[in-house]
Structures are given as structure tokens and as C-alpha cells.
Amino acid sequence: MTVSAALQWAWRDELPKMPAAERPAGLSAASAWASILRYGELHSVIDRQPNRYGCVPFDVAGWPHADALRIAEAVEALAGLVVEVPDGWNPAPELVAIDADLARKAVEDTLRAAIVERDGETVFRVAADVLVVRHAILGTVPQWRMDLPEATVEIGEGGRPKWYVLREIPTVVGTNPDGSDRIVTETIEVDGWSSRKRRPLPGAYQRRKFDPDPVPAMVERAEYEIFAAAMTHLAGDLSGRLETIEIVADEWPARPWCESPDSAQNRRTPKILPDLEAAKRPGGAPKRQL
Incomplete structure (x- = not known):
């Protein structure tokens, strides 16, 4: 089963079995996931309290499968990882051929929109675990396609x-x-x-500008990179840990706008997220260049 299929199984079929009031031992009760099912995310009215996984509980009482709880635990661990901005990062290199100066400004505007300063470090606003849960529930992948803008004057x-x-x-x-x-x-x-x-x-x-503004699409590309890197990490983290599921990594290109989806080098190549494996090494900081 692919990572994306396992996540959808966990969040759609198993984790909603847990009542809103229950908290399994060993997992922190603090979670940003509960906000994911609000009206603004799914465009539907949620009139019941979600459980700790952001799921509206089923009417029939039950308990999630043990593998679903292990999957949720692995996703929750993503919250402790820091997403760093590599030097020279550019989510839309194709804009340089249109107007190099405007392309440089677009990257600067994207960074202002997508990052924050936290504990003296520049990190992306979006959390990897929230991205994964959001798309696991919706069964989607962050959008990365972008219509090429034109360089024009104001x-x-x-x-x-x-x-x-x-x-x-x-x-x-x-x-x-x-x-x-x-x-x-x-x-x-x-x-x-x-x-x-x-x-x-x-x-x-x-003053020259791009029309349409590419910044919103560039922010979405940043989210795609974080999501793809996090899913690759989950594939390795969950491999051999589940009782009834054999995890297979999703074959998504890390930066599909740069390289062919069939390129082996492009697939699952670290780009944005920190090197997550460093977080598991003794003394390793929870950072890695994904």
C-alpha cells in the first residue's frame, strides 16, 4: 500500500472511530489537526467536535486499528521537524527567462508570504504534519502547476x-x-x-510586474515540496513497523516543474525539508534538507 493510500485509510476509515473525548496513551493531546476539518478547509458544515486527529467521530463506537494509530504517531512526529529555506531556493526558475529582475522579486515576495522567523531561524509557515493530514483527509496533493505570467508595466x-x-x-x-x-x-x-x-x-x-501574479502559485509549490519530502520520510519511517500493511513509497517527483516525472534523479530527491534522518541520530537536531 502506498503512503498516500495508507494515510487515507487511516484518516477516512479508522481514526474517525475514536471518540472526540478519547486520548490514547503516549500521544500528546496538543495538535493543530483539529482545525483542519473546519468549514474553511472542507467547505462543509461541521457541527460536531473533531477528535484529536481532526476527524469527526463515526456514530458507531469503536477503536482505530493499531496500524492506523502507528501511522498517526509517525505523522505527528513530523511536527517536531524544522523546514528550512535553502540558499538560492527558487520555486519558479522558468520565470527568469521572462524577466530576471521580476523573477528575483517574485522569489523575495514568496519568501515574505511563506516564511517566518522562529527562534532566530527562517522557516516555512506551514507545518509538515498539518500539510500531510490536510491532504490525507481530502485525498489531494498540493497544487504545483502554474500559468506562465507576462511581464508588463503597471x-x-x-x-x-x-x-x-x-x-x-x-x-x-x-x-x-x-x-x-x-x-x-x-x-x-x-x-x-x-x-x-x-x-x-x-x-x-x-514599474514592471508579472501578470498574473505568480506568488500564490509559488507558495503552493513550496507546500508541494514540503509535502512530497514529508511523504518520502513517512515511507521510510513506517517501513517494517506496521503489522498488516507493507508500505510502498509514492513515486512523486520532488520538483515536477523542473525535471521530468520519469527522471530517477528527480524522484524523492531532497530539496526543501531538512534532512529528517538527522533527527534520529544521537545529538542530531530535528532538521534536515528534504
């Missing part, structure tokens, strides 16, 4: 391209010891179009 009212110019503006920022205003000169961007002369002002410039 358009203002009336369909006219917008122009900008830099101006140095004296600004009062406080008071000097003698009571006078403390003034600094700030450079600001103002309208660079002369309505009277109907032409750009001297030194005016235009």
Missing part, C-alpha cells in the same frame, strides 16, 4: 501606463535640543506624469 486610470519619479522631501522627525525641528530628507516615490505637458517628467520611470 496600468493606471484610463488604461495609461503609470509613471513614477523620486523626490527628496524634507520631513520633521522630532525636536533638537535647542527646541528647533529635527529635519531629515526622505526620498519618496511620486506620480511621474505631467498632466499639463502630457508626458513623463524628467527622470520618470515605469
